[in-house]
Amino acid sequence: MKKILLIFLTALTSAAYAQKPTPKSAADIAPLLIGEKIPNASLKTPENVDVSILDLLKKKKTVLVFYRGGWCPYCNIHLQSLAGAEEQIIDLGYQIIAVSPDSPENLKATAEKDKVKYSLLSDSKGTFIKAVGIDYQAPENYKEVINVHSNGINNSLLPVPSVFVISTDADILFEYIAPDFRQRISTELLVSVLKNLK
DSSP states (O other): OHHHHHHHHHHHHHHHHHHSOOOSSGGGOOOOOTTSBOOOOEEEOTTOOEEEHHHHHHHSEEEEEEOSOTTOHHHHHHHHHHHHHHHHHHHTTEEEEEEESSOHHHHHHHHHHHTOOSEEEEOTTOHHHHHHTOEEEOOGGGHHHHHHHTTTSOSSEEEOOEEEEEOTTOBEEEEEEOSSTTOOOOHHHHHHHHHHHO
């Protein structure tokens, strides 16, 4: 009975987020806040396997990163920077999970190009991105590239680049959200935050 109720509540929550209008610009988003919980969502691995984000978060404290896609040079620099600090982040007791609207196939290309060993996950439909409250309408000049990189699933939504630090209970402990996609948290500052959260 509990399982049926949980499935029903998850479906109801997903339906509510799906109906929420997408903000017109990155400055208009209403993200989840520190102290709130990350909602569940089904995402895809580079091998096109469905995974529950909450199941992954239960395993270890998490640095949860949202990026625009492997086509974005600022995102690639950020992903590479995180890859360079991954050992430090793991030593502090965290895992890194990065989510984008890119298709599973395109995640593989990004992992190879950016020398990423941590988890890259696909949210091509934008369900999880919307649930976290960081979605906005893509400017016209981005629509073709995001359509291609999501394999035709998404042509209108982008996430605001964000980093959340999440507990194993899915609580948001820290967040860095940058409506200006050129601004990213430095790995030095992120590592400092993780040390202070211990």
